[in-house]
Amino acid sequence: MIPWRTLLPIAAAIVLTGIGLLSGSYAVTVLGFAFIYTIFCTGLNFFMGYTGQASFGQSAFAAIGGYGSAILCADYGWGPLPALIVTMVISGIAALLVGYPTLRLRGHYLAMATFALGLIVYEISIEWTSLTQGYMGYSGVPPLSLLGYELGTVEQQLVALLVLALFGIFISNRLRQSRFGRALAAIAGSEAAARALGIDIARCKLIAFVIAALYASAAGSLFAHFVGFISPEVFGVTMVVQSFAMLYLGGIGTTWGPMIGAIIVSILPEALRGLQEMQDIAYTAILIFILIFAPRGLAGLSSLFARGKSRKLEEA
Amino acid sequence: MALLSVQNETKRFGGLLANDAISFDVKEGELLAVIGPNGAGKTTLFNVISGFFPPTTGSIHFDGRDITGASPHRVASSGLIRTYQLVQLFKQLTVLENVEIGSHRVTEGGVFSALLRPPSMRRQEEEVRATARELLRFVGLEKQADMPADSLPYGRQRLLEVARALAAKPRLLLLDEPAAGLNMQETAALAEVIRRIHAGGTTVILIEHDMSLVMQIAQRIVVLDFGRKIAEGTPDEIKAHPDVIAAYLGGTETLDA
Numbered sequence: 001m002i003p004w005r006t007l008l009p010i011a012a013a014i015v016l017t018g019i020g021l022l023s024g025s026y027a028v029t030v031l032g033f034a035f036i037y038t039i040f041c042t043g044l045n046f047f048m049g050y051t052g053q054a055s056f057g058q059s060a061f062a063a064i065g066g067y068g069s070a071i072l073c074a075d076y077g078w079g080p081l082p083a084l085i086v087t088m089v090i091s092g093i094a095a096l097l098v099g100y101p102t103l104r105l106r107g108h109y110l111a112m113a114t115f116a117l118g119l120i121v122y123e124i125s126i127e128w129t130s131l132t133q134g135y136m137g138y139s140g141v142p143p144l145s146l147l148g149y150e151l152g153t154v155e156q157q158l159v160a161l162l163v164l165a166l167f168g169i170f171i172s173n174r175l176r177q178s179r180f181g182r183a184l185a186a187i188a189g190s191e192a193a194a195r196a197l198g199i200d201i202a203r204c205k206l207i208a209f210v211i212a213a214l215y216a217s218a219a220g221s222l223f224a225h226f227v228g229f230i231s232p233e234v235f236g237v238t239m240v241v242q243s244f245a246m247l248y249l250g251g252i253g254t255t256w257g258p259m260i261g262a263i264i265v266s267i268l269p270e271a272l273r274g275l276q277e278m279q280d281i282a283y284t285a286i287l288i289f290i291l292i293f294a295p296r297g298l299a300g301l302s303s304l305f306a307r308g309k310s311r312k313l314e315e316a
Numbered sequence: 317m318a319l320l321s322v323q324n325e326t327k328r329f330g331g332l333l334a335n336d337a338i339s340f341d342v343k344e345g346e347l348l349a350v351i352g353p354n355g356a357g358k359t360t361l362f363n364v365i366s367g368f369f370p371p372t373t374g375s376i377h378f379d380g381r382d383i384t385g386a387s388p389h390r391v392a393s394s395g396l397i398r399t400y401q402l403v404q405l406f407k408q409l410t411v412l413e414n415v416e417i418g419s420h421r422v423t424e425g426g427v428f429s430a431l432l433r434p435p436s437m438r439r440q441e442e443e444v445r446a447t448a449r450e451l452l453r454f455v456g457l458e459k460q461a462d463m464p465a466d467s468l469p470y471g472r473q474r475l476l477e478v479a480r481a482l483a484a485k486p487r488l489l490l491l492d493e494p495a496a497g498l499n500m501q502e503t504a505a506l507a508e509v510i511r512r513i514h515a516g517g518t519t520v521i522l523i524e525h526d527m528s529l530v531m532q533i534a535q536r537i538v539v540l541d542f543g544r545k546i547a548e549g550t551p552d553e554i555k556a557h558p559d560v561i562a563a564y565l566g567g568t569e570t571l572d573a
């Protein structure tokens with residue numbers, strides 16, 4: 001019933017988590033980041049891959065989630081789950097307010113507007129010290145807890161992050177295979193044609209942008225709980241660059257690309273650590289190598305095995 | 317009452333009068349052709365009718381409602397569907413997926429129904445797919461259903477665009493030079509497709525340079541030249557119309573059909 005293309009990545013993620021759990025807490029931390037980024041990139045993929053729009057400002061929503069959860073939990077004693085949900089709602093509203101005017105812009109204007117958004121939130125997180133404690137960062141964020149049960153160890157949290165990442169992918173895939181998802185694909189393909197078929201482009205883009213913001217916000221909250229500490233750098237430009245690398249490497253516009261990319265970009269530098277000063281060169285070389293031989297990303301490679309059958313390009 | 321009524325429609329681009337006080341009506345179930353030399357303002361007329369440009373002056377009524385200046389997706393939602401002179405396909409998607417997207421106007425559901433997938437939604441999805449396959453059969457593309465749209469030869473891409481427009485169950489279908497770039501067999505096949513769309517009760521406005529196609533299938537013809545309507549009538553009337561003959565003799569095209 002469930003196709004191997006779905007089962008295989010799930011199985012691989014579970015096996016990888018198992019290996020991580022057996023390899024000690026450092027590996028667990030690295031994988032935990034990978035799964036948090038999976039969630040972030042799955043949202044980004046919604047807006048950039050499925051809808052074909054560019055946003056350089058998703059880190060802003062991760063910051064809202066991260067700082068919101070940190071403040072609500074550490075200062076006001078909220079539980080992580082209600083904080084996660086409330087900050088997602090706040091991020092969603094922020095995305096609506098920001099997206100409504102900017103999504104009417106096209107192409108690089110939209111990209112620039114979103115980039116500015118990321119920078120503004122970054123500046124706020126530095127300057128508004130009474131709220132964010134500036135460069136000092138915010139510490140003492142409690143670990144995740146679910147239904148009153150605190151996930152005290154990183155190992156427990158890793159399993160929770162895996163489940164949440166898979167859940168996020170499930171939701172995104174379900175949304176995509178629908179009338180709404182088709183409308184997004186239409187916009188990515190040809191706005192002129194989409195419009196001529198009665199698709200409300202501004203509205204669809206706005207919804208996709210909000211969805212991406214919800215994912216980013218959740219990723220930010222989860223980061224705060226997983227690490228217990230956040231600072232402005234966490235949600236800076238690096239986050240944007242990192243997530244783009246993941247998205248393109250894993251395969252933009254594919255279901256599993258965000259996860260594949262997030263895992264590889266997270267693990268690769270660790271695996272290359274032994275090379276010492278050659279590390280950065282080797283890392284870059286491998287990324288370029290992948291992009292040359294799999295220009296549609298690693299997830300796109302699975303279509304090689306599926307040749308001959310109904311070649312649904314986007315379903316890798 | 318007319319299904320579409322264009323009244324005194326003028327469209328100015330800076331100093332250029334692309335459409336100059338054009339008026340005509342289209343009755344429900346009619347097949348009207350719009351002809352005229354290159355640059356006469358035919359595509360501009362379509363753009364104005366379908367909401368892509370607001371007219372400078374004048375009005376457009378569709379199904380008794382004033383749609384002047386309404387946004388394209390609203391006009392399309394009300395059942396007025398246009399195709400493009402230069403094909404606009406969703407190139408990365410398969411042929412079948414292209415047609416499925418066409419069903420947007422006649423289906424329902426947003427984010428929540430996508431997540432919850434109630435039985436009605438699943439039924440709708442099955443219908444969307446079945447209708448898409450049926451339409452591909454209708455235009456003779458059923459064998460290419462799973463190919464990427466941009467891998468089709470140009471003539472077939474045009475047919476795909478027509479099939480996609482039909483998935484929206486148009487009440488009025490605007491076809492902008494659907495035969496451009498087609499060879500003789502393809503044009504003949506297209507003529508048959510248009511005839512059957514019309515026979516099925518859909519009102520059609522056709523812009524076309526291929527005169528033999530126009531004279532064969534159009535019930536009435538509107539002729540534009542330099543943005544103005546210079547003639548309107550049956551194919552026989554148009555062939556004999558002195559202004560039309562003059563307009564075409566002045567240009568490179570002929571009315572031989």
Ligand SMILES: Nc1ncnc2c1ncn2[C@@H]1O[C@H](COP(=O)(O)OP(=O)(O)OP(=O)(O)O)[C@@H](O)[C@H]1O
Pocket residue numbers: 329332334352353354355356357358359360361401
């Ligand atoms: N968006 C625009 N901006 C400025 N001028 C335009 C625009 N669209 C069309 N025009 C001009 O309006 C005139 C009519 O163009 P239009 O495309 O409507 O002609 P047409 O009858 O469709 O010609 P063809 O048979 O070549 O397709 C032309 O002179 C064209 O250059």
Ligand SMILES: [Mg+2]
Pocket residue numbers: 358359360401
């Ligand atoms: Mg034209």
